Amino acid sequence: MYALVDCNNFFVSCERVFAPYLNGKPTIVLSNNDGCAIARSEEAKALGIPMGAPLFKFRDIVEAHDVKVFSSNFSLYGDISRRVVDVLHRFAPEVEVYSVDESFVYFPFDITPTDALEWGRKIRDVIWRWVGVPTRVGFGPTKTLAKLANNMAKERSDGVCYVGADYTDLFKKTPIENVWGIGRNNTKKLYSLGVYTVYDFTSKTNAFIRKNFTVVGLKTAFELRGVPCFTLEDAPEPRKNRLISRSFGEEVTQLADLKEALVQFCHAGGRKLRKAGQFASALGVFVRTNPHKNRKNVTSGSAVLNFEAPTNNTLQLIKGVEALVKKVYVPGHAYKKAGIMLFELVQAHTPRQQSMVPEEGGYDHIGEAPALMEALDAIQKKCGRFSIGFGRYGLKARPSQSKWQGRREKTSPLYTTSWEQLPDVK
DNA sequence: TCTGGGGTCCTAGGACCC
DNA sequence: TCTGGGGTCCTAGGACCC
Known part of the structure; x- marks a missing residue:
C-alpha cells in the first residue's frame, strides 16, 4: 500500500505558520524576481488568480481584494x-x-x-x-x-x-x-x-x-490497473546534472555585470557540489535575452568545457566561467537571464581516469577538498554567504547593489533558519 | 514597465565496431 | 536476382514532473 502525502498550497501554508493573521486571507507567493504566482491560497484561487501567471496581469485583483503577496523564501x-x-x-x-x-x-x-x-x-x-x-x-x-x-x-x-x-x-x-x-x-x-x-x-x-x-x-x-511499476526510491539516485540560473532584475549589457552574476552562480554551484560530495566533469554557461520583449529576436548562447579532472572547486568553476563567458557574450545585447550547468556529476569514490599532467592549481585526489574550499565553506557558514568571495571578480560587499539581482520586495523573515530573525513569542 | 527555477526519462537515428 | 547479424555510444528532441 502506497500513500502520497501532499502539503496544501505549500509555500503559502509555510508563510502562514509564523503569520497566522494570514489565515482566511487571500495570499500568494511569487517566483524569483517577484515574477509569477507560484503558490496560491484557496482564497486567492477563488479570486481567479491563475497558477504561474505574472503578477502584472492580475495586479488589479491584488489591489481590489488586498491580496497578501510574498516573495519566495526558500530557506523557510x-x-x-x-x-x-x-x-x-x-x-x-x-x-x-x-x-x-x-x-x-x-x-x-x-x-x-x-x-x-x-x-x-x-x-x-x-x-x-x-x-x-x-x-x-x-x-x-x-x-x-x-x-x-x-x-x-x-x-x-x-x-x-x-x-x-x-x-x-x-x-x-x-x-x-x-x-x-x-x-x-x-x-x-x-x-x-x-x-x-x-x-x-x-x-x-x-x-x-x-x-x-x-x-x-x-x-x-x-x-x-493495480500492477506496481514504480517502486519507492528511498535512497534516491545522486543527481547527474545541476543547473543554477536566474532571471535578472534589470537587463545586463556589460560583460563585468554578467561575469559577476555567473561568479555568484559558481559560488552556489561549488557549495552544492561539496555538500553532496559530488564533482562536475564539465561546465556549461548560457545567456539569453528577454524572450517576452521581442519574441522574434530572442538571442541565446551557450558554451561547454570539460574539466581535466572532475572538480568541485569554486575557483576552478570561476576560471571555467571566465573562459566560457567570452564565447557567449556579444556586446550590445541586453541579457535577461543566465546560468551555469554542471554536467556528469560523479561521487568522490567513482573510479575515474587520472590526468597524466595534473592541472596547475588543481588537485589529484578526488574527494579531497582543498583547504581553501574548506575554509571558504566554514567562513561563509559562520559569517554569512557574502562575508567572503573572490575579489577580482567584482563582487560587491552586498550583492543587492548589483543590477542583475532580482526583485525580492516582500520577503518574510527566516523564521527558522536565522538566529537574528527568530520570531518573538509574546 | 512587469513573465521562475529546477529536474528526469525515453526514443530515434546516425556513426562506428566486429 | 541474390546483399548478415550482432553490438555500443552519442546526440537531439520530446515528453513528463514539481
Whole structure:
C-alpha cells in the first residue's frame, strides 16, 4: 500500500505558520524576481488568480481584494519541508521525498483501505499540530493510484482518500489528464484517439498503448490497473546534472555585470557540489535575452568545457566561467537571464581516469577538498554567504547593489533558519 | 514597465565496431 | 536476382514532473 502525502498550497501554508493573521486571507507567493504566482491560497484561487501567471496581469485583483503577496523564501520552505518528512518517518519506515511538498510513503504490511484512511487522518493531524501545515493523504495499491487518490482527497472534508484498481465507476468519471504522467501533449493525443477518461485508457490493449505512448505510457496503464511499476526510491539516485540560473532584475549589457552574476552562480554551484560530495566533469554557461520583449529576436548562447579532472572547486568553476563567458557574450545585447550547468556529476569514490599532467592549481585526489574550499565553506557558514568571495571578480560587499539581482520586495523573515530573525513569542 | 527555477526519462537515428 | 547479424555510444528532441 502506497500513500502520497501532499502539503496544501505549500509555500503559502509555510508563510502562514509564523503569520497566522494570514489565515482566511487571500495570499500568494511569487517566483524569483517577484515574477509569477507560484503558490496560491484557496482564497486567492477563488479570486481567479491563475497558477504561474505574472503578477502584472492580475495586479488589479491584488489591489481590489488586498491580496497578501510574498516573495519566495526558500530557506523557510525547505526547513518546513524537512520537518514534515521527519514526522512521516515516525509513521512508516520507507519514505520517498518526491518534491519539496510531496512524499510517498510505503506500508509494507497488509492494511485495509479502512485502516489506511485512519492512518491518513492521524498523519494529517500530527503534521498539523507539530509542524503547522495542512496536508492531504491519498492511498492506493500503486504510486499512480495513490497520486490519483490524493487528487480526489481535495473533495473530501477529512482530506484523505483511497483509490483501488477496481474503482471502475470512478475511472469512468475521471478525466485522463488527472493522471500522474499524462501531461498536456499526451492528453491532446489521447483525445484525438478517443480516450477521455481513465477507464477509456485502461481498457485499451497494451499494444495500442505501447505503440502510441511508449513504455512510459504502458507503465502508467499497468499502475492504474493495480500492477506496481514504480517502486519507492528511498535512497534516491545522486543527481547527474545541476543547473543554477536566474532571471535578472534589470537587463545586463556589460560583460563585468554578467561575469559577476555567473561568479555568484559558481559560488552556489561549488557549495552544492561539496555538500553532496559530488564533482562536475564539465561546465556549461548560457545567456539569453528577454524572450517576452521581442519574441522574434530572442538571442541565446551557450558554451561547454570539460574539466581535466572532475572538480568541485569554486575557483576552478570561476576560471571555467571566465573562459566560457567570452564565447557567449556579444556586446550590445541586453541579457535577461543566465546560468551555469554542471554536467556528469560523479561521487568522490567513482573510479575515474587520472590526468597524466595534473592541472596547475588543481588537485589529484578526488574527494579531497582543498583547504581553501574548506575554509571558504566554514567562513561563509559562520559569517554569512557574502562575508567572503573572490575579489577580482567584482563582487560587491552586498550583492543587492548589483543590477542583475532580482526583485525580492516582500520577503518574510527566516523564521527558522536565522538566529537574528527568530520570531518573538509574546 | 512587469513573465521562475529546477529536474528526469525515453526514443530515434546516425556513426562506428566486429 | 541474390546483399548478415550482432553490438555500443552519442546526440537531439520530446515528453513528463514539481
